[in-house]
Amino acid sequence: QRVAALPVVHPTRSLLSSPPCSPLTHPSLTHPPPTHPLSPPPDLADFKDDLHSRALLAPVECLPAFEDALKDMKLEQEDAQKILTEDHEHTYNVTFSGEFGANKVTPRCLGSSHLGRLVELRGIVTRCTLVRPKMVKSVHYCEATGMTSTREYRDVTSNRGLPTPTTYPSRDIDGNLLSTQFGLCTFVDQQILTVQELPETAPPGQLPRSVEVVLEGDLRDAAKPGDRVSCVGIYKAVAPRSSGSISGVFRALIVATGVKQLNTELSGPTFTEADYDNITDLAAEEDVIDQLAASLAPSIYGYSWIKKALVLLLAGGRERTLQNGTHLRGDLNCLLVGDPGVAKSQLLRAVMNIAPLCVSTTGRGSSGVGLTAAVVTDQDTGERRLEAGAMVLADRGVVCIDEFDKMNDGDRVAIHEVMEQQTVTIAKAGILTQLNARCSVVAAANPIYGHYDRSISITRNIGLPDSLLSRFDLLFVVLDNNDAARDREIADHVLGQHRFRPAGDDGTTVRDDSLIDELVDDGDKEGGETQMRVKYDARLYGPRVPGAKDPLSIPFLKKYLAFARQRFAAPEMTPEATEAIAEFYAELRNSPDVAALPVTVRTLETVIRLSCAHAKVRLSPVVELTDVEEVMAIVDLILKSDPSAAEAGRASKGNPRDNRTKRIRDDSEDEASDVSEDSEEEEEEDEEGGVGQEGEG
Secondary structure (H helix, E strand, O other): OEOOOOOOOOOOOEEEOOOOOOOOOOOOOOOOOOOOOOOOOOOHHHHOOOHHHHHHHOHHHHHHHHHHHHHHHHHHHOOHHHHHHHOOOOOOEOOEEEOOHHHEEOOOOOOHHHOOOEEEEEEEEEEEOOOEEEEEEEEEEEOOOOOEEEEEOOOOOOOOOOOOOOOOOOEOOOOOEEEEOHHHOEEEEEEEEEEEOOOOOOOOOOOOOEEEEEEEHHHOOOOOOOOEEEEEEEEEEEOOOOOOOOOOOOEEEEEEEEEEEOOHHHHOOOOOHHHHHHHHHHHHOOOHHHHHHHHHOOOOOOOHHHHHHHHHHHHOOOOEEOOOOOEEOOOOOEEEEEOOOOOHHHHHHHHHHHOOOEEEEEOOOOOHHHHOEEEEEOOOOOOEEEEEOHHHHOOOOEEEEEOHHHOOHHHHHOOHHHHHOOEEEEEEOOEEEEEEOOOEEEEEEOOOOOOOOOOOOHHHHHOOOHHHHOOOOEEEEEOOOOOHHHHHHHHHHHHHHHHOOOOOOOOOOOOOHHHHHHHHHHHHOOOOOOOOEOOOOHHHHOOOOOOOOOOEOHHHHHHHHHHHHHHOOOOEEOHHHHHHHHHHHHHHHHOOOOOOOOOOHHHHHHHHHHHHHHHHHOOOOEEOHHHHHHHHHHHHHHHHOOHHHHHHHHHHOOOOOOHHHHHHOOHHHHHHHHHHHHHHHHHHHHHHHHHHHHHHO
16 A cells, blocks of 8 residues: 655655555654645755655655655554554555656666666557566475475565565475465566656657656556656666576666656746747737747748648637537647648658657658557567557657558558547457547648659548548648749749758758757746747848848747637637638538538537637637638638649630640540641740840850
8 A cells, every 4th residue: 555745845856755556544744743734844854954865865765664664654653453453564665756856867867877876757658468476475385294385476576574485385494295276376466667858858869768668556557658746766776687698788777666757848938928928918919820820830831821731720719528528629630631742741840840849750651550559569578568659659749641542441441430539449359448539630731643643632632531531631732833933932932941051050060950959948947038930031041022021040949829728618609600611511501512521510610619729829718700711711722722623624615735634545645636736836946046045155
């Protein structure tokens, strides 16, 4: 039974605290008790000067003393005889909480210097074994003598005494046969978790590291795959299995004394008074959504509507759980489809740079179980265990899937449940469970023919089933159109970026990316003021539009979106906005202009989610009519802009045909039309050739 003191708040030292985990609870286990109900119990260092440092450096020596003191206090408070007769099998455990200083680590920071010390590990659970009983005391009966004997077993997880052999005896000292009475033996539940470092703290380009955490007793099932946890325990080394020779390389794990689940928002930024002032000033401006969109990816030319939609996706809608248990998702999903070389992957990179929690993957390098969850077999024990996928690890975050069209059909079906119900249901190998995957999906895909074919519909170009397309709230078709003026502007924009040098770069030395990251994130440090805007550079951001303001800095953009998600998470809808959404949905259902995608009830939910997200971006507690009008423009752009219809209209007016339409015509008609058109063009060139040459000369 795990019992400990009330939570203690101290700025610098580790503290004795833990929530009660069983019916046996105590108001306080510290001495003396607090004088006021709201006053915290004293710190360990207040009780004894070196006690707090000894608990961190030598927890194996201190924990048994704490447990014995807890048991003695229990004996003093209640009837000792009743406890000795009825409660003698119960164990008393303590844990610690507070600031651990240098012992607050991640799986990447753990080293040999932490062995034998009390550490606090923060990470995300990726694997979880089944709960299995471990024998701690066996009872044996000898039929020849009629005597009963017991034996205790200790392993690396025990803090009392030396480890004992794991095999129980079959004969006594005299050689008499012993029979094990399994019904009288004492067992304790044991479970092993694999804790991986948080995705947002892992260095880019490196494999994430993980460590095993052993849970015993009432700590079992304290976390499941995908949960962010804070584990307090002792870092110990385990001797390798001997097979003729003993290796000098040991395996290390953490024997947990306490596990606490972390809230995703706890790792958010820290706001200062200057940040509050800048955020409120920006929210009061009328073009706040335009400024946020322009600052999302300023290095990408154009795409203002797509950037606005991605800003709304990062803000998110309102998540609702009705009284009858129905869950209405608030996360938005976006799909970008278009020709190669139109910055789809760069837009995904921009989302990854802004989102506080983002997991990136590709279509060809991902499988269905890799995205959701998998049941794997442990090589050591041979038992089945659950391993979380990318979408479960990105709970309350964003999943970016590039090359979405390269995924197999069977793997794409696995994410249908995640995109709507936001859960992952596993029913394999006797494991039946449901994991949370409350995340937004941002995917980029190429058309089925490589380039977008304007002669066929959007759905045939994409090549995805309607059941999957309807789950995407936002679907943008990005085309590579031939426009001389626009191509010139894009070329100037790209060439200006290649000429750009950051401050302090003389061009003679190669700069380290880590130094650049430190310069960019310097304003986002805890307790520091974040610079609101950056100086406009035409080489980096392109020609400046008259009246345009300086772009917002990336750290400030992160803080603004985090503030909008935390403080305005549940905007309410006004009657005017509700009526406008209903009328807009009815018009879409009966509109002849909507030919790109089918309009379903999911389209209505999309409008609601986008309206709530737009209100959150404005830092408004209510959804007003202006929010709905802005969302109507985005939805009209998605549903009523059909490149195939535009191409058909140009063809009906006699415009030159696209070369990609040749495959749907009859071969004989193609040959006849090509010969006639080529002869006409040659005659025109012969008549006007001299004038053209003089002009060129």
